[in-house]
Amino acid sequence: MAAAVSARWLRFRGGPAFLQTARRAGVGEAKLCCRFYPGSASLPKVEGTNATGIEEIVIPKKKTWDKVAVLQALASTVNRDPTAVPYVFQDDPYLIPTSAMESRSFLLAKKSGENAAKFIVNSHPKYFQKDVAEPHIPCLMPESLEPQIEEVSEAALKERIRLRRVKASVDLFDQLLQAGTTVSLETTNSLLDLLCYYGDQEPPADCPYRQTEHAENLEEATETNVQTSKMKTIPWKAQNNAERIFALIPEKNARSYCTMIQGMVKHRAYAQALNLYTELLNNRLHADVYTFNALIEAKMLIASEKFEEKWNNILDLLKHMVAQKVKPNLQTFNAVLKCLRKFYMHGRLPALQTLREMKYLGIEPSLATYHHIIHLFYHRGSSLKTSSLIIYDIMNELEGRKFSPRDLDDDKFFQLAMNVCSSLRDLELAYRIHHLLNTGDNRKLIGGDLQRNFYYSKFFSLICSMEQIDVTLKWYKDLIPSVFFPHSQALIDLLQALDVSNRLEMVPQIWKDSKEYGHTFRANLREEILMLLARDKHPPELQVAFADCAADIKSTYESQDALQTAHDWPANTLQYIAVLFLRGGRTQEAWKMLALFKKHNKIPRNELLEEFMDTAKASDSPALAIEVVKLASAFSLPVCENLAQRVMMDFTVNPEQKEALGNLTISNSSSDGDSSSDSDIGEDKRER
């Protein structure tokens, strides 16, 4: 019908507007299609159903959602707010961190508060029995940590093992044995698990994960975490309970051996672990994949052998896996790669071969795998000239992928990759890595606090040195402080970028920011800022702003003076501040700066004195000019005479002043070689 109407309308209009109307008519027809076709299509279907009779109604299955699906969808709509601190902090002006140290201590405080509450609840369960929640919330109730079964039985032993009471379990096991009860192999093995995992020690007290995590973070900063975290574990003692119970088992099965081997490796008894493996083979048993992973680690850490021997030992282990029909897993190959890292250059080709073997077996490499490979190819010691391009291959491979944690080292990849970018000076690659980090949930794999700071510092300094200033400032606003708090070095990089692109008017703002981020007393940062401010002359209004900034920086030095008595002002700083005051029109304060020179036994440079002379001339005050000359002579500077001459020429001096000038120059030239003179005069001045 609509088509008919539009057609008629078209006919009425006709004439020159034909083209336009034709187009409209077309649109009308298109709409018509949309509206009418579904109806006409559905019509015969209805008839069809009528013809066949009543169809059976299939009740659709209720769609079940994951309980967090809605929340996840909502969470994915929230972006990071670059103007705010992360969500974890209390939204309170007093509790918003302004420096890396503060943020760390706030987070720790929050966590330790939680832990303390949990400790109180668990240690006094009788006061926390009232269950207010409906339905019941188990995690808010005190955990029952006391064993319930009192009598000596295998069930009691099982319970103690479940509660991870190492000592109680061993005691109970001994009692059972004395009573002549045989403990089943299954239970004995889980007891061995417990003993081996904790190295025959009670598990560390409350919330071990938290504590270890923070400890690890600290170590990662030094990048020696592998060794130190090993040092931290309790060493394996010969003839400990685990070995004793192991020896008591009449018919050991593979699991008994495996758990012993893993325990020995975990607690650094590598040679013993390898011996036990030989014993396992002699008993014609098969190790499992976890044991092989542990053994590879043991081979790596055993006392020094040559590369070939070690590598062949590891290959032998892999061949044993084939022979025992043990399917390797991701950790197996990551352990091999980790081992190859020790061989530096020699490890490269075997590492690539290992990677290909993984691919062949259909084991998807995780971020830790690539971490090890990058580590191998970009070792710190290797020079830039021989740097390899493998990271580009890896990035081609990884781009656009989403990762979930599959190995304990997965969180070290981004940090290292960014470090390599920074050493390659490749900004494009850095952007690619950053993009990968922001794909999906990958950013969760950036690691702990320090690793994140490291990553972003490297990224930001690379941007500072390679990117245009506008883009750099955009990144600055975006990343700082909502993602990380910059080091003083990052700020210096930014200042240099500003300097290169001639945007020095930003510098006072940067100083304000850096004060906020806790770098108020960083000497190198302050000097860098002052140097940039004082180096060139700028338009007057800018100079006023710079002078304000200089006054601010000066006040930080003064407050530092108050704090520590033996503090020293660098000569450059004094110089720059004085110059900035002069240019900013704060002549009075500039003169006070000159007094500071004397106080700290520093000598002003000629340029500064010239500058003072210039201001004296600008204000047309010969008295000031003579003061400058006096000062110069007091420091017995060679420039004194030139200054005096300049006063004579540029200023209208009265005879007294002239005489004074003459005296100054003479006394200066006469006492030129006299070293004691300047200190004397300095003392005179101070007395006055």
Place this chain on the structure above:
Amino acid sequence: MLRRIPALIRPRPFSGLPLSSGNWDVSVAVCVPPTARSGTGRTENNIQRHFGTGSCIYSKKDSQSVPANEISQKTAETQGDREETQKKNLLDILKDMKVELSTVNVQTTKPRGKRPSAGLQAAVSRHRRAPEDPPKNRNEFLSSELVAAASAVADSLPWDKQTTKSELLRQLQQHEEETRTQKDREKSKISFRHIISEMKIARSPSARVSTRPQHQIQFDEEMDNSSLHLEKPSDFKQRKGLFKGKRLGIFDIKAFADEAPETEASPSLWEIEFAKQLATVNEQPLGNGFEEMIQWTKEGKLWEFPVNNEAGFDDDGSEFHDHIFLDKHLEGFPKQGPIRIFMELVTSGLSKNPYLSVKQKVDHIEWFRNYFNEKQDILKENKVEFT
């Protein structure tokens, strides 16, 4: 059963071999000399026997399917009968081979320029495809007759008898090895497990003596294929991918293909702790309020989304319609009459009851079914129909 023959066999050339897939090239090259040496007429026969125990020989020359040992022995004896010059040839060939062993690429140097026959090449390719074997299989033994025959050959030669003998033996041993591998492939099920279970492992395998040349070759390769120092960054797109190239060649995917999934035992402490540690890897401070709610939901502190009136109600996954539409359980009751009316009232009541599970509701209906069945006589008496 697996005796070692340390002095005679000198495992040197094998020691590092599993590293490279060149392994098979080498052993094939060792097989070539008989072709080069012997006459044309019998050659075919001999060769085929040498590669013998594979499937082809059994199909063709079934009548002559003598044990491989015997054939090899015969070969050795014929060798013994040869004239001086031919022995010299043999020794030269053996020496040539020694050279070849040290290089990975065997194909470039053919002994005495004779190309292997087509059948041989087929055999070669067959070997190439064959998976590598663990090093234990190397410790093959040779029968004492064979050793005796080889020493006879060596005695008949004027040169250093020990070396000749050991070289001959080594060659023979390689035939043995091939035989063994082919046999193993046919009945692969019993292969390694059997061998290994028979073995005691010595603490440090002494077989590995010099592996250095292998590694040097590897490093050379590395120089030209992995770290291309002088390449410009623009070239990296043309580089061959990360996954193209030689692999370790230890594992065979087929070995794990048909493996049954592990029996679901309760996870050990190690696995639990590993999972816990893994969970901390991507633990990040919460990004926003919703993430905090996710965490609370996981801890069980928050009402689960989507919020409905079934929260916390777990009835073995049965759906709401199972609770509401209970008519389908009324089959077997009369279609009409007082019992039907009664049962419909029962189902109607049950469908409105939120406290019973589906199973309880069905049981309830079943109870009535039994009840009426038991009371059949009373029903009949009162002329109420129930079937």
